[in-house]
Amino acid sequence: MKGKTPTESMVEMTELVLPNDTNILGNLLGGRMMHWIDIAGAMAASRHSNTTVATACVDRLDFRHPIRVGELIMLRAKLTWVGKTSMEVKVKVYAENIKTGATILTNKAYLTFVALDEEGKPTPVPPLIPETDEEKKDYQKAELKRIERQKRKEEKLKNNPIENNENIDDNN
Numbered sequence: 001m002k003g004k005t006p007t008e009s010m011v012e013m014t015e016l017v018l019p020n021d022t023n024i025l026g027n028l029l030g031g032r033m034m035h036w037i038d039i040a041g042a043m044a045a046s047r048h049s050n051t052t053v054a055t056a057c058v059d060r061l062d063f064r065h066p067i068r069v070g071e072l073i074m075l076r077a078k079l080t081w082v083g084k085t086s087m088e089v090k091v092k093v094y095a096e097n098i099k100t101g102a103t104i105l106t107n108k109a110y111l112t113f114v115a116l117d118e119e120g121k122p123t124p125v126p127p128l129i130p131e132t133d134e135e136k137k138d139y140q141k142a143e144l145k146r147i148e149r150q151k152r153k154e155e156k157l158k159n160n161p162i163e164n165n166e167n168i169d170d171n172n
Helices: 030-049 133-159
Strands: 010-018 052-062 072-082 087-098 105-114
Touching: 010 030, 030 052, 030 072, 030 087, 030 105, 052 087, 052 133, 072 105, 087 133, 105 133
Parallel strands: none
Antiparallel strands: 010 072, 052 105, 072 087, 087 105
């Protein structure tokens, strides 16, 4: 399977923040932002894998600055790492004041997606070929995060009888 660079699957998405996207203070709702981040990330993962994808994990989501009604937001989604069937995508969100043209980084998120075949089963994805120093650092960081997630998962399964698939008796 031929590899792809992060640039080949990068997605840029723009949205105008409307009143129905905001809370009573006129700030963008966090849930709406998460929705757009998930869409942008999924598009980048689908573009890389040429498949349908499912969100497996939101590893981190930072809210750095409120976004006001009437501002434009630009979401940039770029792959940072791929495994056999999964992909990590970094999504950065910028808000632009239409009147002044001022732009600020407002959000950053890391999401993991799984590539799915026609039957909804995980399917292999092309390797990622990081080119720039930043892309290579992102790849290394993502690999470390994956190892940490795996350790946490194994520890949780070891210590939690419910998730360890032990029988549960509702009468006790």
